[in-house]
Amino acid sequence: MPPDLVLPLSFYEKDAVTAARLLLGKHLVHVTPEGTTSGVIVETEAYSEFDDPACHAFRKKTKRNAVMFGPPGRAYVYFIYGNYYCFNVVTNREGVAEAVLVRAVEPVKGLGLMKRRRGSSVDSIYNLTNGPGKLCMAMNIGRDENGLILADSPLYIAEGQSIDEKIICESRRIGISRGQDKLWRFFIQGNPFVSRPR
């Protein structure tokens, strides 16, 4: 159905840190009855059930984090802070809970639709999708998208331009209290749509 070069499910069969780097530059696309929105992934974070207390799956499998334990290439969407959703891609293999949080995209398609969904208070294009909650609102990703197979759904990820390793920056992850020792946040250097330039 999608005309783009959709990533095959085999792409997601790798550890979350590797996947987080490789997802930079790829296109996230969501087709809805209202229209299509898409953007280039410019900022990601990796989470793993192993040695990573910040991961939702660190303790055990629950109803909420169940998708993370399932097959790779699925969407793990969760509700946070009473108002927002965050979108992750499940990686590695079935039975191993790892995922990549998409923290920011550079808007490509459906800019008007994104603005409408985000509300009139958003003044600049740079504030449309520069955060995990913001991009979910702009692209209408929520509870209904949890568990979707990203290769054969209205929600999918397609090829983009490859990013030079030299312009991939890494840092501590944002908004967590545990697991601060890990440099598992990745973003494209100098890209103005990144949530935090450092």
Added chain:
DNA sequence: CGGGAGATGGGCT
């Protein structure tokens, strides 16, 4: 501008 606090509700100890 940068920092801090409040909103808000589901999940888990």
Added chain:
DNA sequence: GCCCATCTCCCGA
């Protein structure tokens, strides 16, 4: 009852 993988507003500089 406390803790959040957040966002926006409002304040002071």
